Every structure is written in C-alpha cells, then in structure tokens.
Amino acid sequence: MIVAMGPKGEIGLNNKLLWHLSDDLKNFKKITTGKVVVMGRKTYESIGKALPNRKNIVLTRDQNFQADNVDIIHDPLMAFDLALEFNDSEQSELVIIGGAEIYKIYLPFVQRIYLTLVDYQGPADAFFPQLAQNDWREVSCENFPQFTFKILEKVN
Numbered sequence: 001m002i003v004a005m006g007p008k009g010e011i012g013l014n015n016k017l018l019w020h021l022s023d024d025l026k027n028f029k030k031i032t033t034g035k036v037v038v039m040g041r042k043t044y045e046s047i048g049k050a051l052p053n054r055k056n057i058v059l060t061r062d063q064n065f066q067a068d069n070v071d072i073i074h075d076p077l078m079a080f081d082l083a084l085e086f087n088d089s090e091q092s093e094l095v096i097i098g099g100a101e102i103y104k105i106y107l108p109f110v111q112r113i114y115l116t117l118v119d120y121q122g123p124a125d126a127f128f129p130q131l132a133q134n135d136w137r138e139v140s141c142e143n144f145p146q147f148t149f150k151i152l153e154k155v156n
C-alpha cells in the first residue's frame, strides 16, 4: 500500500489530492513503476488516465465502466489473480494506491505500507483507515523538506 496523508489521516478533498509534492510524486513513481497498481474508480477518475509502465487495475461496481489501458475488476479478490498473471515473482509487489474505500478493503491483506506524512492543516473528505499501532513496525524513516517518508511492515 502507498499513501500520502496528513496528521489525521487526510488524503483527499473533492476527489483531488490535498497537496502537490514533486519529491513525493517521484517516490511514488519509483516505488510503483513496473508493478501492479490497484485503485478505486474515483481515484482513477481523479488521475484521469492509466499510469504508464505499470499494470493498472481499477475496482468498480459499474458493469459498464470502460477505460483505456486498465484492467477492470468488480471483485476486490480478482486483483490477486490478475497480479499473478502479470508477474509471478515473489519479489514483485501488488501496490494498493487508494483512495479511502480501496485502502479500507485491502488493508487486512497488506504487508508493507509506503507512508508519506504531510504536515497538512485543512479540510478533507477522504481519510486513510486508522492503523492499529501494534500491528506495524517502522523499518525506515527519511525526512524531506515538506514531508516524512516512512516504510512500515506488518508485525506477524
């Protein structure tokens, strides 16, 4: 899972991101390129196109939904089957890229969270689910001028 959030878990407003952080977008590109990314239909609409050099999976209940260069699924579990077809290496990751509904659905399956913490003070209407602190350990932490980038791993 990869997410950028404010201190209260804020991730979006009016189907848009809350900030523009070019260093964070670079991190996002580096982490997701060559992998499978899974997003909700609203996040797909917000981005407006498939992300290049990644296998894009979009989750929707709309049986008529169409989009170029993406795989459309109606059942969250289908993402795992599609990811295996794309790349069966154990090193490869399926990355959940949001938004709020999609993070909530997949959180129980997630082993690693790439977490950007932004010092944001303002409105939001989309939030990352609360993490149970004992379930996660921080394995790296890097400070950038506008945000902190952490990697959390699931405690088994």
Ligand SMILES: NC(=O)c1ccc[n+]([C@@H]2O[C@H](COP(=O)([O-])OP(=O)(O)OC[C@H]3O[C@@H](n4cnc5c(N)ncnc54)[C@H](OP(=O)(O)O)[C@@H]3O)[C@@H](O)[C@H]2O)c1
Pocket (backbone or CB within 6 Å): 002, 003, 004, 005, 010, 011, 012, 013, 014, 015, 016, 017, 018, 039, 040, 041, 042, 043, 044, 046, 059, 060, 061, 062, 065, 073, 074, 075, 076, 097, 098, 099, 100, 101, 102, 103, 105, 126
């Ligand atoms: N800060 C970040 O890192 C980050 C990352 C990504 C997104 N965001 C922000 O998050 C916000 C969007 O989040 P959101 O929660 O509103 O939308 P979302 O999670 O992107 O998409 C929700 C949609 O997913 C589909 N869906 C949900 N559960 C489903 C299920 N069980 N089966 C089939 N389809 C299902 C539905 O699509 P249909 O309505 O088509 O059926 C639903 O409307 C935006 O503001 C965006 O900018 C922030």
